[in-house]
Amino acid sequence: xxxxxxxxxxxxxxxxxxxxxxxxxxxxxxxxxxxxxxxxxxxxxxxxxxxxxxxxxxxxxxxxxxxxxxxxxxxxxxxxxxxxxxxxxxxxxxxxxxxxxxxxxxxxxxxxxxxxxxxxxxxxxxxxxxxxxxxxxxxxxxxxxxxxxxxxxxxxxxxxxxxxxxxxxxxxxxxxxxxxxxxxxxxxxxxxxxxxxxxxxxxxxxxxxxxxxxxxxxxxxxxxxxxxxxxxxxxxxxxxxxxxxxxxxxxxxxxxxxxxxxxxxxxxxxxxxxxxxxxxxxxxxxxxxxxxxxxxxxxxxxxxxxxxxxxxxxxxxxxxxxxxxxxxxxxxxxxxxxxxxxxxxxxxxxxxxxxxxxxxxxxxxxxxxxxxxxxxxxxxxxxxxxxxxxxxxxxxxxxxxxxxxxxxxxxxxxxxxxxxxxxxxxxxxxxxxxxxxxxxxxxxxxxxxxxxxxxxxxxxxxxxxxxxxxxxxx
Numbered sequence: 522x523x524x525x526x527x528x529x530x531x532x533x534x535x536x537x538x539x540x541x542x543x544x545x546x547x548x549x550x551x552x553x554x555x556x557x558x559x560x561x562x563x564x565x566x567x568x569x570x571x572x573x574x575x576x577x578x579x580x581x582x583x584x585x586x587x588x589x590x591x592x593x594x595x596x597x598x599x600x601x602x603x604x605x606x607x608x609x610x611x612x613x614x615x616x617x618x619x620x621x622x623x624x625x626x627x628x629x630x631x632x633x634x635x636x637x638x639x640x641x642x643x644x645x646x647x648x649x650x651x652x653x654x655x656x657x658x659x660x661x662x663x664x665x666x667x668x669x670x671x672x673x674x675x676x677x678x679x680x681x682x683x684x685x686x687x688x689x690x691x692x693x694x695x696x697x698x699x700x701x702x703x704x705x706x707x708x709x710x711x712x713x714x715x716x717x718x719x720x721x722x723x724x725x726x727x728x729x730x731x732x733x734x735x736x737x738x739x740x741x742x743x744x745x746x747x748x749x750x751x752x753x754x755x756x757x758x759x760x761x762x763x764x765x766x767x768x769x770x771x772x773x774x775x776x777x778x779x780x781x782x783x784x785x786x787x788x789x790x791x792x793x794x795x796x797x798x799x800x801x802x803x804x805x806x807x808x809x810x811x812x813x814x815x816x817x818x819x820x821x822x823x824x825x826x827x828x829x830x831x832x833x834x835x836x837x838x839x840x841x842x843x844x845x846x847x848x849x850x851x852x853x854x855x856x857x858x859x860x861x862x863x864x865x866x867x868x869x870x871x872x873x874x875x876x877x878x879x880x881x882x883x884x885x886x887x888x889x890x891x892x893x894x895x896x897x898x899x900x901x902x903x904x905x906x907x908x909x910x911x912x913x914x915x916x917x918x919x920x921x922x923x924x925x926x927x928x929x930x931x932x933x934x935x936x937x938x939x940x941x942x943x944x945x946x947x948x949x950x951x952x953x954x955x956x957x958x959x960x961x962x963x964x965x966x967x968x969x970x971x972x973x974x975x976x977x978x979x980x981x982x983x984x985x986x987x988x989x990x991x992x993x994x995x
Contacts, residue, residue: 654741867892
C-alpha cells in the first residue's frame with residue numbers, strides 16, 4: 522500500500538505542476554497594479570487644499586437644491602468610495618457629493634474627496650453604471666492624489682498657493698480661469714490639467730472600483746464613447762481636462778476581462794426616477810452661460826445666498842403685499858417684507874433672519890415655499906403621499922397632525938394637511954402646512970407654509986392670504 526500511495530502522490534504533484542505551467546500566462550490577465558505618483562504634499566494638505574478649492578467652486582457654480590437627486594448621487598458615491606481597494610484608501614479623506622445645475626457633460630473631484638457631478642452628465646447617461654463609471658474615474662484621481670502630485674511639479678509654489686490652480690485645472694475652461702483670477706493664486710490652469718499617464722491610472726483604478734461596487738467596468742467605456750462623440754461637435758469640456766491616453770476603450774475592456782463584478786447591481790429604478798425628475802425641472806444652463814452671467818450668485822434658482830445664517834430677528838408679516846410672477850407657471854402675492862429666494866424647482870418667500878444655511882443645507886424657519894415636482898402615479902392622493910414621504914426623509918421629526926382635508930388650490934381640487942416638526946435650524950417645534958394639487962400635465966404643484974409653533978398665530982392670516990392669492994398660469 523505504501524508504494525501505491527507514493528505513486529499516487531507523485532502523479533498528483535506532476536499534474537499540479539503541469540497545471541501551473543499551463544496557467545502561468547493567465548497571470549498577465551490579473552488586474553493592473555497601479556503605483557501612485559510621487560507627491561511632496563501629505564494627505565492632510567490634500568484635504569486642506571480640497572476644502573479651499575471646494576469653497577471657491579461653490580461661489581461660482583449653481584449647486585442643485587433637489588434632495589432626492591442629491592441623496593441618490595451621494596448614495597452612489599458612498600458605495601463607490603467604500604469599494605476603493607484598501608491600498609488606496611486614506612482615512613483622512615472625506616468623500617462628499619453634490620450635483621451642479623449645469624447642462625455640460627462634466628464632473629470633477631478635488632483633493633481630499635469633494636466631488637461634483639453636472640446634471641448634464643446624469644441626463645446623458647444611459648445606465649446607472651455609466652454615471653458610476655465617471656464618478657469612479659474622478660474618485661480614482663483623488664485616491665491616487667493626482668491633483669497634488671501634479672502640483673508637486675511646481676516646486677517654487679507653497680501648498681497654500683495652489684488651491685485655486687488645482688480647481689482651475691480640474692474644472693477647466695471658463696470656470697477655471699475665473700476662479701484662478703479671483704483667487705489671486707497665479708498658477709496657470711493648463712499646467713495642472715491631468716496628464717495622459719494619470720488619466721490611464723484613473724481609468725484602470727476606476728474600473729477596479731466599479732467591479733468591487735457591483736458595476737460592469739464596460740459602462741465606463743460606454744460613457745467615454747458618448748463623451749467623445751459629443752466632443753466632436755465642440756464639447757464636452759470634460760475632454761479638455763481628461764485627455765484620451767490613447768486606446769482608452771481598448772485597455773478598459775482588457776482590464777474589465779481581468780475583473781469579477783462582485784454582487785452585481787441590478788435594481789436601477791432609482792436612476793430612472795432621478796432622470797425623470799431632472800427632466801421635469803427648468804432646463805439647466807451651460808457653464809459658459811453661468812459664468813457669463815456672473816456665476817452662482819446671479820443664477821436664477823441657485824439657492825439661498827451663500828453664508829447666510831438663520832437666527833436674526835424675524836419681523837412679523839407686513840400688512841402690505843407684493844405680487845411676483847414666476848415665469849409662465851404661477852403668480853403669488855406675499856408680504857412685502859419677505860424676500861424671494863429662487864431654487865431649482867421651487868421658490869421660497871421668507872423674511873430676513875428666517876432663512877439661511879445649516880450644515881450646508883438651505884433652511885427657512887418662517888415663510889412659504891411653492892414648487893412643482895414630477896408625478897409618476899397620476900393620482901392626487903398617491904402623489905401627495907409620495908411627496909410627503911420625501912419631505913419626511915429630509916425631516917425625520919415631521920409627524921402628521923390629522924388626515925388630509927379637501928381644499929381649493931388656485932382653482933384646482935387639492936389636498937391640505939398639517940404637520941408637527943422639529944426645526945433643523947433652531948431645534949424648536951414648528952408647524953408645517955402642505956397644500957397640493959395636480960396640474961393638467963399631471964405634475965404635482967405644492968405650497969408649504971412654515972412657522973415656529975409659538976409664532977404660528979402671527980403668521981396664520983398671512984399664510985392664508987398667500988395661498989388664496991396663488992394663480993396658476995396657463
